[in-house]
Amino acid sequence: MSEQTPMVQFKDVTKIYKGKTPAVSHANITIKKGEFCCFIGTSGSGKTTLMRMINRMNSITSGEVFINGKNVNNLNPVDLRRKVGYVIQNNGLMPHMTIKENIVLVPKLLKWSQEKLDQKAKELIKLAELPESYLDRYPAELSGGQQQRIGVVRALAADQDLILMDEPFGALDPITRENLQDLVQRLQQKMGKTIVFVTHDMDEALKLATHIVIMNDGEVVQDDIPENILQNPANEFVENLIGEDRLAEAKHDTVQVKEIMLTTPVKINLGASLKEALSLMKQRNVDTLLVTDDDDHMKGYIRINRLEHRYHRASSVSDILESDIYTVKPTAYLRDTVDRILKRGSSYVPVVDDNNKLVGIVTRSALVTLVYNTIWGDTDPMSSAELSKHQKDQVTKGADDDHD
């Protein structure tokens, strides 16, 4: 159904602060359900103003904003804001309330029963990946990153479908910021929320967004999916915002994991005996095996040293299985995963599809080839198809090197 009602729709929206040039002029944007939409631009470009018109924190000078097909000007602003999650920079937690009181603030305004509030608080602290004991603490006792985690899950407390985030991670250090970006991305994908995210950080936008709106001087310069923006920047402003480095990488950035993965990983069935496992390792000259069930679902991996330790005590592969394994999706972009794979230090990463079926592996040597091609790509230009073919050859060679 392409005729689904959009989550948020701006129709010719203009905002003029008293006696100034328009902060936003004639914006027309459609944000579909489940999208992660980033508004990006320099400071003063009107991106925050635009976002704040969605929940009527800023009034609308002319034009119309619709949420779920309803004009926001016809809704009671207080009711509207309780239905829309809101996360701001510096978390905005109430310093005099405990974490628990902070988390369930909106449900409390909606007059939920006490048991329901308690239950929701526990559920949300788990989502924030913090221990339950934190519920009784005060915001000042938490680190900045932990506070913002609370700020994020608080916006989910009343099961809001739409969440507005105003540069939520601007004040955090890079490592904490990355962790929180991961958290938001996971939550968004898991719960299917629509997120409108204001940022001035292009890396952040490219990492998170499925839809990017670029603003300059109150006007929408480009409104598209990230890939198209990288491939076809609308004008010089957009090019500058993206940066030369990213533009140079852009052609390689569209390489997906499935294009460079090795499709014949060394794997073994969950029920196989250790003897079979050992002989397979010898035969394929590797020290680890990926373990799958009968339908190729990824279960974990086994290692030679563990196999050696337990050889006489354990009988089947499932007894020495280690399941804490990092996987990637075949449709993931390499630009998102390359750093992490390299940082984790394992020699390869299994690739699983949406049903957790093992479809291949990405080896470190394949990534090395990719990085090599990114750096030398300009002097030795190759078409995308040639590139991935070339890499596959390298992968096969590299995989053997890596496994011994």
Added chain:
Amino acid sequence: MSHLNTFQQLLYYYDHNGMYVLQQFLRHFLISIYGVLFAAIIGIPIGIFIARNHKLGNFVISIANVIQTIPSLALLSIIMIVMGLGVNTVIMTVFLYSLLPIIKNTYTGMRNVNANIIDSGRGMGMTNWQILYMVRLPLSLSIIMAGIRNALVLAIGITAIGAFVGAGGLGDIIIRGTNATNGGALILAGALPTALMSIITDLLLNLIEKWLQPTGMKKEA
């Protein structure tokens, strides 16, 4: 009596007029409390109201500042012309003097609440009323209390002067001492409890102020 030194005279006085001093102490205290209480009832809402508007706030506070500059004896006399002699005149004076610290502190307290916190409260769908009693008031309560403490200590001093217009209180004893020959002991008999009252009130309200400080903010310091 002249064979006793000042200190012995003082003890003699307390020994014979203990109940009277206690009565005056209580009366003195109540006059101060009433004045401050009325000022709080009027001043806190005014402070909250003017916090919404910076210009109005400056205007109201400068008026309260002008009242503060009038010497207490002069203000007492002016009010006496209108209200006559008696307790009510003193309570009115205390009321007027207490307005400034209470309004000023309420205003400052309200204004000092982090704009970010207000914004997030509004963004989560709090009504103006909810923002006031769930966010602004709890966060500024201890500052408001500091204003009340200032006002009350000031009020105890003003009430002592109030004895001139026949309000009674510990000031009565002091004035009697200044009128008598060799009245040093009498002056002390009135002045010591007054000072004591000021100090104890100050300490006590200081404790309350600390207690009212939001738990989450205390740990920050």
